[in-house]
Amino acid sequence: MSFAIEARSMRLSDDRPNIDPYPLSPYVAWAGNRNKDAILKTFEELLPTKGDALEVATGAGLHITYLAPHFPNIRFQPSDYDQAVFETIKRKRLEGDYINIADPVLIDLTVPSTWPDADEQLYDAIFVINIFHVAPVSIADGIAALGAKLLKPSGFIAIYGPFKLDGKYTTPSNEAFDREIRAAGVPEWGLKDVRDIEREAGKHGLALKRQLDLPASNFILLFGRS
Template sequence: MTADVPAHDPALLTPAGERNLPHILRFLAPHLPAKGRLLEVATGTGGHGLALARSHPGLSVLPTDFNEDAVQALTDWRGPNGPDNFLAPVRLDAADAATWPDGTFDVVLCINMIHISPWSATVGLMTLAGQRLVRPGGLLALYGPYVEADVETAPSNLAFHESLRARDPDWGLRALEDVVSEARSSGLRLTHRAALPANNLGLLFRSV
């Protein structure tokens, strides 16, 4: 990017998102195709998808979110700000196949959704990725906090889990083995795990 065109718009990121964005981009960059279609599930404010669109101009990035207000806010921002390969956002409920976009994708990206949604959304995400990713080798990329067997969970993550459960008993940090198992049932194989700030994991799955 040129000096006068930043890779992202800080207005589209929470403070935590702003801190973690460089780590997420470095994690993803070696694994993304030079060209193709990327579907972002649970884009939120849209900052991650925008950064990927600007740093990977060969990718067309389709941002989606469950929340209609988030979709409308990002639509309003995108109109005057672009870029062209950052497509118009649409509403997507991972648990409702009727809302899924048509066609196939080279990449499905989901950041910080699995722990703040019911398990049915994770099941839907894996089913969506299994059906919409190109085969073989389509990429599902996840980022967020998990509980791992034989790995001590950070106290901050335990406290976060309890706070999520207090807000909604269907939310909370998921066991990584359960997520991997659900992915496998949709024809997706875990190929890479990376520890990322702050006490989060980056996970890559490939369609087989």
Template sequence: MNQDRPPLDPHPLSEYVAWAGSRNRDPLLGVLKEKLPKDPSRVLEMASGSGMHINYFAPHFDHLHFHPSDKDIEVFNNIKKLSTEHNNDNIADPAHLDLTEPETWFNPGPPNSFSAIFCINIFQVAPITIADGMMECASHLLTDEGILLIYGPFKVEDSFTTDSNKEFHETLSSAGVPEWGLKDVADLRKAAERHGMELKEQIDMPVNNFSLIFGKKN
């Protein structure tokens, strides 16, 4: 266990989330540099939280326009504050997007208007049931060749890939919140298939995480 790790707290403005985010941002940036479109287009982040990731990534992609979103409007001021502090003029104002409320799904933009969507570290504290909303929403918002990148720790075929991931799952489960815990890649894949999407690529990441790349079925 890392002694510098703050106490577990999934609130988007917590010290724990900031610590976790600083650990994964550079490996994720490397994947985004490979996977994001090279032509000018729009990129959506689901569950932007504090805005730390989108504001870290945006300066590396002058040709892209980034759109933060979250179900909790309380984080919007922090997202905008970071954008101003970093002079990120390619980040739009945050939009209200709740994956359990279809009426919010087009707040970030019209159908087929995003070349990429990414979502970071959400499923370990979110119920797997939001996977259906995420896949259906993505199927509406993405262009035909667009991608949905989901990053985080997951089980694979109902097994933990490392002892540390099992320990993390047990730590989450001990909090007594039913939806906390590592979810299975297979369940995300099934949700994708129900909504015209499919898992295109599964990328191993540092500290036993994955980048899962989904796209529309051909």
């Protein structure tokens, strides 16, 4: 990406709301609308024609309700640790008449007792979107452990967001974004390194299979069984 494009990207980012990870915040809505088409395009290449997909940290349901009508033969399972967002997810499902979205379930990645029973359901895909810049890297351990338990043999985990790579920023705009979110003073906020996510996944028998470049200096990291 040229520095001219980078500069234009950074100017456009000034139009966004202040960073706020609360699921119903204007920032989350802005970020979701900004990246949803790129994620959809990638998922059209990744998801099977028929199967089951689990979203972790669904939040207000923006991504899952956008994806669902494009994959009528995929059953989407929303989840979150914050049950306060469940009514919002259900309302959006009803408004769109998305019959392939299940009722949301409680999954707290730090509390394995909240995780689904593998004897009842396995998944072709588990995905999580835009949480690692405002979540501790230890959450990667929970995602990997969940995947090791719930993925079908050929299933994958897809993690979307901005990341550092081998301790370095991949673009000037990501460096500026990292400075901005770290300035908030919240200990867990900041871009995480792909290698740290990869290390946590390896503890649970999962390996980084592909690293896909997406617009706005984001990645999709694809993990599968080693």
